[in-house]
Structures are given as structure tokens and as C-alpha cells.
Amino acid sequence: MKKNILIAGSTGSIGEEFTRFYSDDPDVDKIITISRKIDDTTQKKIQSIEIDYNKEQSFKNLERISELESIDTIIIATGILHTAQIKPEKSIDSINFETFKSVFQVNVFGPLLLVKKLMPLIKRSQGVKIVFLTARVGSISDNELGGWYSYRSSKSALNMMISNLSIELQRVNKNHLVIGIHPGTVKSNLSEPFLRNVKHNIFSPRESVDLMAKVISKISHKDSGKCFDFLGKVINP
Template structure:
């Protein structure tokens, strides 16, 4: 039986990914801020990036797939920056913590739960691509996602030294009808996916990942995104 872990299981995409993976051949563990009304066979762990708590799992548990379905663009305190006058140190610290630092710390806690064939997937974003940036703005979000992309590359190099077949990738889920993107969806000129549509496409890409894809960033259509 395969073991998978979804971090951010209470979010729009995380919840949809749970639905995609629920079947008799997969044992699911989810980590989220609050307990949900889910199938009793799903193992739920209360975990909050902001609380700096620790996930403690038996080292006997080895995950075939770990998905970090988390991310921060805005909240009631911080909004995406339009120009230099909007720069706020606290907003930057929060974005970097949620989008990059906390996932890395959590993965460090899970390092004994990896196997030679584990796939580790982080939700990245196309706006984290330096070479594709033509609009500017959104400093904290863009920069923290670019840092996440570097982290993915670093992990793919380090972990391969111990686990020859491990795969570490970033995934852009598209613009999804969710709390994260809703305030800005009116400015989007391309299609907007439902969480279930995005999750189904992400699962298809994840299923097809192999070693040549490790350390890279892909979108929902399996198109590589440049750093």
C-alpha cells in the first residue's frame, strides 16, 4: 500500500488533492491547521506553519509521495505590493516563512520518512520565474516563490546523494478559484480552474514524474517553467 502525505490538506487545492488520491490502495496522512470531517481511514495531524510546531512521525512510516499544498499571497494584514511605496518588512518575513522557510524546516523533520523512490512536490507559481517576469510588482510573493524554486533545486541535489531515485519538483497549479487568488481573479485574462480541475491535472503530472524532471518546475500541463 502506498503512503502519501499532503501538507495543507484543508486548503482549496489540498482538499481537492485528497479527493483525487482517496482509494483502497493509498494510505493518506494530511497535515492542516484544523481537523476536518474526512474518511476515518485518513490520518489527520494538526500542524500550523505559523505556530512553529513539529510533526513527529514514526520512522517506520515511509512516504511514497509528499505534497506541500501550501502558499501565501495575502491575508488581512498583508497585500501584494504594487510599487516600492508598499514594501513592508513584516510582509516579506511572513511570505518567506510560509512559502519557503517553513516547508524546508518541515521537510527536515521528515527526512527519516523518505525512501529511495519518494516524490516530493511543492506548489510553486509561475510568477516566481525570474525570466518570465514582465509585469513586476508582487515583490514578496514573487521573491519568496523564486526562493522556493532555488530550495527545490538544492533539495534535488542533496537528497539524490542518499536516495538515488528520489524526485523533487515544483508545480504551478494554474489560477485556481480559491481564497488565495479570488481577490485578483478579475484581472486574469486566461482560464480559471476549479480546485478539483487543478488537482486532477496535478495528479496526472505527478504520476508521470521521473528522475529527469527532478529539480525543475512544471505547470499543470506538464510544461517546464524556467527559473
């Protein structure tokens, strides 16, 4: 059976690469991409939908896929660490309400609202895999460096939401799976200002997506609610 896949954040480095990866997969029939700006691709497989997490009205655009029979995989590759107005906080002195609100809006509330709006589609599908791009820095037990208050805590909150959603969705259908995945350090708009300080391996988006796609293809019932790294190793909360 051919698959339908939805990718949110398809204009981002990782989301764009996931879109390319599944476009090349002959077992994938249709790809719904979600982005702030409509993607004017000519690829027949792709249907682009415009959503900005900061504009609740824009979620109405999902009505355009109300006819879609089912979905197999949902990959949510949206997120912010910095913007023109936001810099990740190095210390408590730089904490401010607006930054926290904006980071949580995009990293936690937006993805969850998206899943809420997709629930009718999820409910009429069998065994949906929902994959959220999370980050190792959201792990409380793994925190060695501190800093990045809003980003770190948004990813910790996202990880809790992954656990919650997994419990709820398994009551709906025991074959639904929800996981978080850490892509590694990947060259992208999000990571670019911080790459010069990185001592470990830096992946290209393609290298990271190739690894994550293997993890996604292998996850099963027992994995739901957990967060994994790009090699499929569990990241402790």
C-alpha cells in the same frame, strides 16, 4: 504495493482537492494531512496532523507518524499571497519588513522545515516524490508584469530550494524526486481577490488537481529539481 501520501495544506482549495483525489484512489492506503486546524474527518484512510508554520513547536506533532514505515509522495500545497494584514505589493513603496518575513515564513521556511522534520521518514522510504506547489510568477525569466514583490520572490526562493533539495536527496537515494508545480490559475481563497482581472482560463481545484496528478505520476529521475506547469511543461527559472 499500496501507497502512503502526505498532503500539507489540506484545508486549502488545492490541498483539499488533492486529499479527495487520493482518498478515491484504491492504490492509496493512507493519507497524512497537515493543516493548522485538525481535520475531524471520519475517513479511515486519513490521519490529520496539526502544524502551523508560524509555530515551530507545532512540528512536534509529527511524532504521531513516527511509526509510519514509509512514504511515497509528499505534496506541499500551503502558501499565502494575502491575509487580513497582508496585501501583495504593487510597488516598492508598499514594501515592509513584516510582510516579507511573514510571506517567506509560510512560502519558503515552513515547507522546508517540514521536509527537514520528515527526513527520517524520507530516508527509510524508497523513491519519494516531493511536490511543492509553486507559481509561474516565481520565474524570473517569465516576469512581464512586476509587482507582488514578497510573493514572487518567495516563490523564486522556493524554486531554488527545490533545486537544492533535489541535489541533496539524490545523494541520499537516487530514486528520490523533488519538483515544483504551478497549478494554473485556480479558484481559491488565495486567488479570489484577483480573479476578475484574469484573461486566461481559470480552473476549478478539481480540474487543476486532475492535470497535476497526471504530471506527478509521470515524473522521473531526469525531472528532479525542475518546476513544471499543470501540463508538465518546464517553467524556466
